[in-house]
Amino acid sequence: MRYIGSKRLLAKYLIPVMQEDINKASFYIEPFVGGANLIDKINHKNRWGYDINHYLIKMYQALQAGWSPPDSWSKEQYQDLKQNPINYPAELVSFISIACSYSGDFFGGYSIAKDTKGKVRNRCKESKNTLLKQMQTLKDVNFVLSDYQNISIPENSLVYCDPPYKAVKYYNQKKFNTKAFWDWCLNQKNCVIYVSEYEAPEDPRIKLVWQKEHKVYANKNKVKTATEKLYKIGGLQ
Numbered sequence: 353m354r355y356i357g358s359k360r361l362l363a364k365y366l367i368p369v370m371q372e373d374i375n376k377a378s379f380y381i382e383p384f385v386g387g388a389n390l391i392d393k394i395n396h397k398n399r400w401g402y403d404i405n406h407y408l409i410k411m412y413q414a415l416q417a418g419w420s421p422p423d424s425w426s427k428e429q430y431q432d433l434k435q436n437p438i439n440y441p442a443e444l445v446s447f448i449s450i451a452c453s454y455s456g457d458f459f460g461g462y463s464i465a466k467d468t469k470g471k472v473r474n475r476c477k478e479s480k481n482t483l484l485k486q487m488q489t490l491k492d493v494n495f496v497l498s499d500y501q502n503i504s505i506p507e508n509s510l511v512y513c514d515p516p517y518k519a520v521k522y523y524n525q526k527k528f529n530t531k532a533f534w535d536w537c538l539n540q541k542n543c544v545i546y547v548s549e550y551e552a553p554e555d556p557r558i559k560l561v562w563q564k565e566h567k568v569y570a571n572k573n574k575v576k577t578a579t580e581k582l583y584k585i586g587g588l589q
Contacts, residue, residue: 355387355456359514359548362566363393366548366582369562370510373544376588377510383500384514387456388412391512392489399493402503405458407437407446412495414443415487421447421480427462434459451479500536507542508588514548534558537585545585552583559584 359366367374367390374380374396382391385401386408403409411419425448437445452475453460463475505511516528534553537545552558562582567575 355389355450358387358389358456360387360389362548362564362580363390365562365564366390366546367393369582370512370546373510373546373588377508377544379506379509381503381505381509381511382514383498383503383511384516385412385495386514387450388486388490388493390514391493392486397492401493401495402498402500403495404497404499405446406497407442407449409495409497410442411446412490412493414441415483416491416495419443421451421476421483423477423480424474425452425476427464430462447479447483448476451483452476500533505540505543509543510588511540511543511545512548513537513545517550540586543586544588547583547585549581549583550578551581557585 374394377396379398379400380391380394380396381400381402383402385391385403388401391399391401401412421444430448430452433440433445433448449459450456452463454463464472500513500515513533515530515533518528518530531553534555537547538555538557546561552560560581561584563579565577565579567577
């Protein structure tokens with residue numbers, strides 16, 4: 353699913369770096385599952401996707417139970433849902449707030465896309481079809497509502513973290529505490545943790561294992577270049 357900060361285009365680089373540990377791990381865990389654009393490509397029998405966004409988790413659970421998103425949604429409907437989310441099912445709030453918004457940003461503004469001939473595309477239906485196809489690879493993922501700090505990490509787990517990057521807002525406009533996150537990572541035992549970020553604290557326990565420069569969308573009108581990095585903490589036997 354199109355989602356802000358998605359690793360969909362980087363998955364082909366990240367997964368091979370982690371593959372040896374994925375093969376060893378008893379559990380594969382993502383504390384910030386987001387658009388599920390990496391976990392959907394992981395081949396493992398015990399996949400767990402956590403997120404603090406309750407709308408998002410409710411949507412994945414509803415999709416696993418057979419729910420199907422709408423084929424269309426107007427700008428007026430979008431605004432009403434944004435202002436009155438309590439009047440709508442949580443799974444619908446999640447789908448519309450992400451699929452019909454610019455760059456998959458949670459209620460980041462109603463997105464109107466056009467094809468090369470200037471014809472307005474049905475972004476809602478396109479997103480629905482893409483999501484339903486993606487769900488074919490997510491049927492057995494355990495989606496759980498939780499803040500990362502409340503997750504109990506089983507022994508011999510691989511934990512992949514794609515947190516809100518430093519100085520970026522967290523879900524529901526909260527400022528993400530980057531220091532507390534890295535402290536949490538360093539305090540975990542008997543597991544291996546991989547973290548996607550642009551930078552990390554200077555600590556010998558944190559190893560840079562991969563990096564690549566790529567283009568990212570700063571907003572709907574601006575594209576910038578950044579160096580995506582993957583860090584590793586700990587290891588598996």
